[in-house]
Amino acid sequence: MKTYLILIVLSFILYSCNQESEKLNSLSNEWELVIEDSIQVDFMGEIWMGTFENGKGIVKDIPSEAVLQFDSTGKLLVNKILPKDGPGKIDWFEGLIVDEKGEIYASTSFNNIYHFDQDLNLIKTLEMPFAGEARGGMRNARNLAKWNNKLLLWYPGRDGISPYINHFYRDYPLLELFDISSQTSTPLIKTPTTSKFSSDEFFNRPYLQFTIESDSLYLTFSNEELIHVYALPDGKWARSFSFSPSDFKLYPGQKEPVTYEQMMTMSEARITGIYSDPKHLILTYEGGIDSETFVQYELKNRKNFHRYAEFNTSFLKVFSFDLGRWSNEIKIPAKVDLILNIESSDKSFYALRNDEFLGEEQDYITFYKLKLIRK
Template sequence: MKIKTYLFPILVIALFSGSCNLFQSNSGQYELVVLDTLNIPFSGDIHAGTYAHNTGLIYNYQSGEYLKFDSLGNVLANKIIPTVGDSGLYYVNGLKIIENGNILAKSIKGEIGLLDEELNLVKKANMPFPNGSLDLKRNQNAINVYKDELLLFHPGRNNKSPYELGYYRDNYLLEKLNPSTGVATPFLKLSPKSQYQESLHFEPPTALISISDNSLYFVFNKEPLISKYDLSNNGEWVNSIPLDSEDFVQVKGQKLPLGNDGSVLVEGEITNLFALKNGFAVVYIDGLLKEPGPGQKIPGKQLKIYNYETGWSAPIELPFNLLFLLNFEQENKAFYGLINPKTLPIDNNQAQVLKYQLASH
């Protein structure tokens, strides 16, 4: 997929948008207000991050550096964990801070590390079969905890390839891992409303999951459909909610796996999923056709909230230079977003985290 042709104007806009402290939603329903800017000593790219229980965490794959910070940007812990060996973790793209302050780190190889509050690797488990989807996408919401078991996206059980026709229709979506025994069992079936039920080839997806109480929300990054499952009833499917974005660009399903025919310049993608008390929130990019229709603009990240009583909020435009959100819990609570280090000055040696608040109108 060729995207370089439009990256330069996006980066230019990002440099200007990064200096603003107010971003307004399309309808005026919400304003995205910057409450604070945290400058944290951390150099290089950032491949994963999260924020929970009043602490944040960021990670760089090349250096193996993990850094933990508080709500004011103070460094709480800093550690380098090697990427190989028994005491290492290779390319972590999923982080989860659990209630006791410990941290789960999921690597693309199927390693799951348990880090203590000082970022020491105290335990490492390995999935019993290889990950069939070696996607290098950063910061996947692909691991969670439910009743002392780990739920994670790790396709490829029984040496089956997730790139085969009908894989997600014919197999389970997640694995449930008992961290004490190392036993993994397949879990969760595909929504009956999903496009992946069809006997067509689609662009290979990755999955995002998020849990609130007994509700698990699941979405493929390339499908604008968010599905709810009831964990108290063995993961029974409850419903699926379309994203409700007419501009979400997809490569159409095909009988032969020919991929993008050139009509799609940038695919639409859901990049964050957050389970809420009575719904969920997503961050997404609409994408761009090679020959865009009237009014279609350069795509930027948008936050959208779904409430089961009131439906979808208006899309809330996020800054162009936002890499990803670290958390989102509810509309009236502050949350944090990470600025893309590549949009900061070239000699910068700090990570920039913005503290946001939604102001309703």
């Protein structure tokens, strides 16, 4: 009798597992990107970075050093000119995040990390224990995240090591885990052997971006087709997997460093953003521009920079943690410029409109309201 009951229970478990497996397999991982609406913010400028979280957008303007905050209707809530010099000086932001309380952290390359309240009033200036060595970076790079009252950030410079030396990415830790309470920092994450940057060959210098979901860190080098996964808090590498892009033009590895002259012969592909929610990883990237097109249309000349969007296709892909596979490759329209953030696959998000590409001059900034729709 006991054996009979055990068999019934086992049969039920197997049936439930099969049902769940069939349910997962029947789920679609095909998506489309739609423009739902647009909003206008009463400001003119050149937006370098920003985010949109918890119903509010925050963007940083280059010429004026202004930081703006606006809501989902486009209403301008805050317009602050941050001082460049003297008492209360605010250094140039390299990373920008909003935490679970709605408070804001901004990292820099110059020791300081700024902690603002929800209205962009400075609460406190935190200090990294050593000087940073990075100078400049990718537009709106996602290289700052909060985890367990700590900040994980791209901040090279430990022991005075510059990120511009040969094989920096092969030989040195990539990130810093900064304790907000003690203002101490621990080096974290080494390049795994699965990455091309762990080899002796030279490639174009990458930009790092990452996202944290639960206790997993998903890290990318901008010019590599892999996602590298690490476990927190120890930063132990777990695995690497490809996002299999259809169009991703790269410089091949070589025996000597890539020169400036080489970089002026094509536009290399790059990952432009990485986002996550508990069920999905979302990646945006550009395919790059081949040498023939780059030279033919004189794209190395500043006067033609606005034409990059004509030839450099942008894409978006969604990885389902449940299904363990990537979605279809979605083309992002050329008129969509800087994506501020993607909080979740089921929430609308905002992106700057590329007015230069459209050839339109306005006395306000336009943001598209976008949504991912599962087919």
